[in-house]
Amino acid sequence: xxxxxxxxxxxxxxxxxxxxxxxxxxxxxxxxxxxxxxxxxxxxxxxxxxxxxxxxxxxxxxxxxxxxxxxxxxxxxxxxxxxxxxxxxxxxxxxxxxxxxxxxxxxxxxxxxxxxxxxxxxxxxxxxxxxxxxxxxxxxxxxxxxxxxxxxxxxxxxxxxxxxxxxxxxxxxxxxxxxxxxxxxxxxxxxxxxxxxxxxxxxxxxxxxxxxxxxxxxxxxxxxxxxxxxxxxxxxxxxxxxxxxxxxxxxxxxxxxxxxxxxxxxxxxxxxxxxxxxxxxxxxxxxxxxxxxxxxxxxxxxxxxxxxxxxxxxxxxxxxxxxxxxxxxxxxxxxxxxxxxxxxxxxxxxxxxxxxxxxxxxxxxxxxxxxxxxxxxxxxxxxxxxxxxxxxxxxxxxxxxxxxxxxxxxxxxxxxxxxxxxxxxxxxxxxxxxxxxxxxxxxxxxxxxxxxxxxxxxxxx
Numbered sequence: 001x002x003x004x005x006x007x008x009x010x011x012x013x014x015x016x017x018x019x020x021x022x023x024x025x026x027x028x029x030x031x032x033x034x035x036x037x038x039x040x041x042x043x044x045x046x047x048x049x050x051x052x053x054x055x056x057x058x059x060x061x062x063x064x065x066x067x068x069x070x071x072x073x074x075x076x077x078x079x080x081x082x083x084x085x086x087x088x089x090x091x092x093x094x095x096x097x098x099x100x101x102x103x104x105x106x107x108x109x110x111x112x113x114x115x116x117x118x119x120x121x122x123x124x125x126x127x128x129x130x131x132x133x134x135x136x137x138x139x140x141x142x143x144x145x146x147x148x149x150x151x152x153x154x155x156x157x158x159x160x161x162x163x164x165x166x167x168x169x170x171x172x173x174x175x176x177x178x179x180x181x182x183x184x185x186x187x188x189x190x191x192x193x194x195x196x197x198x199x200x201x202x203x204x205x206x207x208x209x210x211x212x213x214x215x216x217x218x219x220x221x222x223x224x225x226x227x228x229x230x231x232x233x234x235x236x237x238x239x240x241x242x243x244x245x246x247x248x249x250x251x252x253x254x255x256x257x258x259x260x261x262x263x264x265x266x267x268x269x270x271x272x273x274x275x276x277x278x279x280x281x282x283x284x285x286x287x288x289x290x291x292x293x294x295x296x297x298x299x300x301x302x303x304x305x306x307x308x309x310x311x312x313x314x315x316x317x318x319x320x321x322x323x324x325x326x327x328x329x330x331x332x333x334x335x336x337x338x339x340x341x342x343x344x345x346x347x348x349x350x351x352x353x354x355x356x357x358x359x360x361x362x363x364x365x366x367x368x369x370x371x372x373x374x375x376x377x378x379x380x381x382x383x384x385x386x387x388x389x390x391x392x393x394x395x396x397x398x399x400x401x402x403x404x405x406x407x408x409x410x411x412x413x414x415x416x417x418x419x420x421x422x423x424x425x426x427x428x429x430x431x432x433x434x435x436x437x438x439x440x441x442x443x444x445x446x447x448x449x450x451x452x453x454x455x456x457x458x459x460x461x
Contacts, residue, residue: 002043006109009038011116020299020329023185023268027091035120039067042112045104050114053102055444056154058082060099060114067117076125079118080132084157084200085150085179085443087126087192090119092183093440094319126195133202136163141457144169144227146213146398149177150439151430152233153200154446155453160203162454167227168200169211174264177235178431179439181264182256184293186300190263214397219405219426228460229425229453232413233446236392236431242285246342247388251277251350255286255294255389262297279303279385283353285339286389287311290436292322294387295331305331306381310338310358310371336360338371340378342386353381394432402426410435419449420456427453 012028013019019026030038042064050060059078066075079086095101095115103111125131141164145156148170156166174180176193201207213219219230239254241247258276261267265274280303284295287309298305307326309316312335316323327333334355341354357377360369393411406414406422412435419427429445431437 003037003040005041008041008110008113008116009034011113016325016328016330019186020296023300025189026186026325029123030116030120035067035117036070038113038117039064041105042068043104049102049104050099050112053098053100054082055098055440056082056447058099058118063121064112064114064117067121072121072124072128073130075121076130077132079121080125083118083443084154084447085196085439086118087122087196088150088179088188089440089443090115090117090122091188091192093118094438096320098440123192126192131199131202135161135203138165139163141165141461142167142227143229143231143453143457144222145231145233146219147171147177147233147235147430147432148175148197148207149233149235149430149442150179151235151432151442151446151449152177152231153197154443155231155233155429155450156205156446157200157203158447158450159453160200160205162450164454164457165204165206167206167208169213169217169222170207170209171212171234172264173209175207175209177233178237181260182290182293184259184263184297186296187293212397214401219398219402219423223425228457229427231419231446231449231453232398232421232426232428232432233430233442234395234398234432236394236412236436238393238395238411239388240391240393241388242339242390244339244341246344246350246353249342249344249350250348251279251385252342253277253385253387255284255290255387256392258294258387259290259297262301268297268301276301277385281383282306282385282387283308283339283381283383284387284389285309286391287316287318288389288391289318289322291387291389292318292326294389296326296329298385298387299329299331303385306334306383307331308334308337308339308353308355308381310336311368312336312360315360315368334381336371338373339386343380350384350386351382353383353386355379355381392431392436394435398432417448418452419445420452425456427456 063078100111267276282298282303345351358371361372364370413428427449430442
């Protein structure tokens with residue numbers, strides 16, 4: 001019988017005044033008892049709208065039904081058939097606007113905790129060394145994948161299961177892309193990323209690190225080495241800045257640099273070889289998930305942190321859960337505020353930031369009301385660090401070294417609905433094609449491209 005409780009089963013988590021001083025995972029995950037309880041809130045709909053809301057079409061009623069019956073291995077295999085990175089998605093996927101947003105239980109009350117259950121099943125499989133290693137025999141065809149973020153990992157996994165010899169070329173010294181350098185440990189432990197990557201290695205995927213495609217090798221040279229198709233999943237790691245005076249001062253960071261130092265280089269550890277700026281008062285400019293991640297990291301590094309965002313509460317693009325956690329952890333929100341200048345001291349270090357108050361006017365091209373400065377409302381914030389988190393774009397290296405590879409005015413590689421680009425045999429997906437978006441959308445693009453690459457190669461042979 002279904003549990004008709006209107007609220008999700010709560011997930012245990014660290015207390016705010018404890019977790020804001022450490023980098024341990026905030027959410028502790030369901031116990032077996034909590035997972036079973038939440039699973040019984042699922043009605044097992046015959047026409048599951050939740051599946052339609054999932055970019056990789058996870059068979060949600062099937063895997064939750066297995067939990068209800070105590071068949072954890074069956075639940076994992078149902079999940080992993082569709083999702084190459086379930087332990088990751090269970091933690092960072094915006095379920096509230098996707099699968100859970102379509103759940104019929106949300107019509108009256110809260111949706112089923114699909115993401116929490118996905119995390120529980122995936123973690124159970126990792127702890128019990130359960131892996132989905134089913135794959136077709138080697139078909140003798142080689143594919144290169146550029147980038148080991150969510151798009152690249154998903155594409156590689158799908159192709160490996162079809163029997164392809166897949167090589168991932170990763171620019172960093174660690175695989176995982178944004179999962180490793182962008183998302184903090186307290187949201188996504190790096191041991192989880194490593195275990196998900198190891199599952200791909202078990203499928204036969206070769207991962208070559210410190211390989212900057214466009215410098216070490218070009219795409220043309222990959223074709224010369226026998227790769228019959230190339231998937232570009234290199235992400236969008238080029239930071240954008242505000243273009244205001246003072247952005248070159250010591251103490252101004254892009255969120256990408258700040259988070260990379262924290263997450264990839266472990267700058268929060270006292271013995272780190274790549275230390276981070278010791279800040280007392282930090283302003284993080286932006287209102288997305290990256291801004292929340294940077295602010296929450298800075299708080300854990302001991303700073304007093306303010307998020308400065310030019311729109312209001314309702315327009316914050318970050319997940320509601322991340323905003324809630326940030327507020328709980330003592331981070332201040334200066335909404336309807338926009339920086340105009342960063343000022344420095346005699347040593348060229350950040351001393352303060354001038355900010356003007358805003359009001360919302362008519363909608364802009366994005367459909368959101370445009371923020372308009374309020375004349376005479378400028379004030380000064382005393383800060384020693386400014387972290388800019390207003391967006392990123394793809395690095396131009398690959399498109400500039402690949403003749404015939406077209407991109408749009410934002411620098412994103414142009415593709416059709418199959419992931420095919422203007423260069424024959426070259427496919428692209430994820431942030432490199434769309435600009436910065438979510439992990440699960442990148443995974444969906446990698447999955448689509450894998451099917452297209454298979455059709456392309458089989459059509460030639």
